[in-house]
């Protein structure tokens with residue numbers, strides 16, 4: 426045995442021992458989660474038990490990141506624990522998660538980032554179908570895009586909160602990295618047509634116009650569909666899409682990260698039929714309509730200032746008679762100051778709908 430082999434043998438023996446310990450501990454943790462499930466069921470009474478607890482998951486992930494001393498990066502170690510909780514939750518009850526499909530979109534990436542790989546994916550054809558599946562109970566939770574750092578808010582999602590009686594149970598942020606995808610072996614110099622979703626075309630417009638000013642750019646229903654078309658149509662076609670689409674349709678990312686803004690991020694919401702307890706670092710979202718009058722928004726926002734509640738987003742929506750606002754702020758609906766502010770808002774408004782309090786995105 427060479428010196429190198431001897432040294433490797435010693436280190437690999439250490440890894441084997443560590444793996445045995447990790448393995449044993451993982452199964453111990455999983456058994457513990459099964460016991461948690463039994464306790465949840467025992468005290469649930471007539472209603473069905475709620476197994477997924479976003480506030481607890483956020484606390485676990487924050488604790489993991491706080492105590493992390495490396496060499497693994499905070500986000501990497503948290504990602505591992507994310508998957509551990511995903512398999513533990515699947516032992517309690519496999520989660521059915523609906524999202525705006527098809528498979529391979531950034532929304533699916535968001536669903537996996539939030540629920541891990543053990544959740545059961547349910548790609549839907551429209552945002553409305555996602556809401557419908559969750560409301561009917563066919564899906565436990567749904568994942569819908571709410572805003573993109575360069576394109577702004579997804580108004581359709583906001584409007585669906587008015588139509589459906591669902592709660593926001595969480596948020597997840599996904600950095601949007603767009604790549605130029607080709608069939609394996611194809612040349613970048615022989616592209617005749619480029620497919621993508623219109624938002625992705627807009628988000629990489631600068632790069633596309635500089636590199637391919639005279640090539641047809643065709644908007645399709647999603648960037649996963651763009652990747653599928655490239656796979657189907659073969660030579661001479663390209664797609665602008667993300668990693669998941671590239672993997673799903675076995676395409677090569679010949680140029681990576683062609684988005685014009687390097688910090689291009691989309692925020693997604695987790696919707697469900699559940700009130701989430703405080704995690705210690707939460708946000709609350711409300712929909713509120715007030716009579717049309719000068720200074721209506723100022724009056725509405727004043728209590729937030731007085732109670733020192735930080736606003737993270739204010740969106741105005743048009744409505745026939747009233748002004749409608751979608752407001753996100755820091756704090757939980759069980760917090761005293763939040764309750765005071767909401768009570769004052771109720772007096773001023775025609776209608777106030779608390780869409781939910783939920784943990785701030787951890788990863």
Ligand SMILES: O=C(O)C(=O)C[C@]1(C(=O)O)C=C[C@@H](O)C=C1
Pocket residue numbers: 458461462476477478479481482485509510511513514517
């Ligand atoms: O603490 C719980 O309620 C659990 O069910 C355990 C656990 C975990 O694996 O840590 C699993 C699923 C929940 O969403 C939260 C946490």
